[in-house]
Amino acid sequence: MSEKAVQDFYEGKYAVCYGCGRLNPQGLQIKSYWEGDEVVCHFRPRPYHTAVPGYTYGGLLASLVDCHATGTAAAAMYRQENRSMDSEPPFRFVTGSLNVRFEAPTPIDSTLMLRAWVNEVDGRKVKVAVSVSADGKITVRAEVTVFQIPEGMDIFE
Numbered sequence: 001m002s003e004k005a006v007q008d009f010y011e012g013k014y015a016v017c018y019g020c021g022r023l024n025p026q027g028l029q030i031k032s033y034w035e036g037d038e039v040v041c042h043f044r045p046r047p048y049h050t051a052v053p054g055y056t057y058g059g060l061l062a063s064l065v066d067c068h069a070t071g072t073a074a075a076a077m078y079r080q081e082n083r084s085m086d087s088e089p090p091f092r093f094v095t096g097s098l099n100v101r102f103e104a105p106t107p108i109d110s111t112l113m114l115r116a117w118v119n120e121v122d123g124r125k126v127k128v129a130v131s132v133s134a135d136g137k138i139t140v141r142a143e144v145t146v147f148q149i150p151e152g153m154d155i156f157e
Contacts (some may be wrong), residue, residue: 006030006039006071009085014092019067030064033073034079039072041114049108056106061140064114065130066095069144072116073126077148080121093126093146099145100142110134124148 007020007030015023020030032041043064050154070093077085077091106112113133120127124147132140 004034004085006075006085007031009069009090010092011090012108014090017067019063024157028060028063030067030071030114032068032075032114034075039068039075039116041068041071041110041116043114045106045108047108054105054108056104056108058100058110061102061106061132062098062100062142065100065132065140065142065144066098066110068116068146069098069128069130069142070095070146072118072128072130073146073148076118076121076126078137083095092149094149096125096145096146096147098141098142100140102140104137104139106132107134119143124150146152 012023015021018024018027021027022029030041030043032039034080042071045056049057049060062136073093074091114130116128117127118129119129126146128144128146130142
């Protein structure tokens with residue numbers, strides 16, 4: 001794994017996201033790293049992420065998938081263009097669709113492993129597959145379509 005997470009390269013205005021923003025003290029602050037041809041994230045749910053006793057809230061799982069997928073798309077675009085992740089212009093993505101399938105209950109007392117890989121790049125659109133596993137068992141599978149924020153478009157104004 002690289003020393004810095006994908007999200008560590010996000011400049012200030014992109015670093016406030018609830019799921020992956022390092023500048024959001026109340027957020028999840030996930031960290032995604034290259035591991036071979038996949039991007040991996042480990043996350044430990046907290047007791048307040050409970051759906052029913054002993055299991056993780058599905059909305060949290062969808063949030064983890066969402067942010068891990070956008071980070072994976074960004075990392076993949078830099079890799080595809082053989083660019084450093086701190087080079088300009090930045091690759092940043094927003095979610096167009098999120099298809100999450102809950103395959104088994106996800107224990108709350110486990111460190112979750114998210115694995116993502118890019119299935120397709122079509123211009124500014126990237127399709128990412130994500131799995132979530134707990135204790136070696138896949139509990140969630142997802143397909144996420146993300147779109148690159150166009151250079152010069154300030155979605156924050």
